[in-house]
Amino acid sequence: MAEPVEINRAPLLEDLPHGFLGRRGGVSTGDVAGLNVGLGSGDEPALIACNRELAAEAVLPGARLATVYQVHSATCVVAEPWPDDARPHADALVTDRPGVLLGILTADCAPVLFADREAGVIGAAHAGWKGAIGGVTDATIAAMEALGARRTSIVAAVGPCIAQGSYEVDEAFAARFVADDADNTRHFRAGREGHHQFDLEGYVLARLRSAGIAMAEGLGQDTYSAAQQFYSFRRATHRAEPAYGRQISLIGLG
Template sequence: MPESVPQPVDVIRARALDGVAHGFLGRRGGVSTGIYAGLNVGIGSDDDRAAVATNRARATDAVLPGAQLLSPYQIHSADCVTVLAPYEDRLRPRADALVTDRPGLAIGIITADCAPVLFADLAAGVIGAAHAGWKGAIGGVTESTIAAMEALGAKRDRIAAAIGPCIARASYEVDDAFARRFEAADPANERFFAPGKPGHYQFDLEAYVVHRLAAAGLTRIEASGLDTYAHADRFFSFRRATHAGETGYGRQISIIGL
């Protein structure tokens, strides 16, 4: 039988980033199979290495053909690295955000429920990408990215930011200790938690990241409103895979480039 042809790569774009090559990609359009079926780009997954490499190439071509894709070794930190030249995957910096002003480089963030945030100051020719899980978000990863962009000549009042698909409040159950951690940082953070079952809450990660971006002075902010957990046919989800008792999980990528 002939080999099946992968679906087209699913590229979600944000109006706030019009004019710059970018995309929030889901699981459609890849060559991985089994629990990783689709466009799994996770170098750290147990998926076939050749399939992951093919998927990463397909993802890059869908956003900025011919570009060099660079992503960090993500550690749920607030650390941001400025990228001025390509590097090998084995030399990925340990960080959760990248910024650059170099044409031909595509910077990517890997997620599987956390919030991917893409940034651009078109006038300055400076872009950024941040992985905002709850640890990075409360730690200030978006603020670190904005500061690194400013160091390359970006202006805060010109920076646009878009938040891609991530786990939504309806799907993100957390315990009381989790909520208390956020309220200790700022009592106003209570508004990002809705009551859940006894001793638990539903956390709105996307709204919290929007709040952090706005508090940092950004005025052009767009959120996708897409829930990675709820759409198994379109997105990978760490929490969904865990609840299903699967032995691994795929990762999707969000890319921006000049």
């Protein structure tokens, strides 16, 4: 029998159905043991389906789970009850419908959950470095506004992602961010020769605040170093593991 689903919560969202889930509480085995929800992970489809159901029921029982086919873009869509095999290519989704549970999958990238309680509008974004610099969080905020939210009322939380101490990048990577905004140098720390350590969570938080989201927080949890708690693409790569799982972050309106 699987252990209980572990839910990491954000203080800014504490009164809303939400959770940043890890790998604990699922039925998958082997390299992806635990709550693997990645449809493209190579895991058994029946186990993935079970894990997705366990995740949804742990956060908002009876809700309809909506996810997207993530492609590291800055595209945000309004959630609809599409089947899993017809998910739109996007990296963020929003809704104002009660009973819809928005889900974002990650394995080192930053999951971001948004809410405007007054307007009854929520959002979820997958912010890998490409989506983050491309403006996926800005697109999510704009999509929420189109449903009636006000950015001055939106709160946001950045969930578990790869931490700066675990995220080594090369000179070209750092130069791309600095070329976009010279102030981005603050998100890089010197590493070994020709390399830097990138603060993905700090960068995403900075993007949120520069977009006018005054209430934004990060959980400060490192997916790479917590092997028993989270899946990590980079850790699996460094260990030469044949597969890696994906965890899910969820938010809904009850």
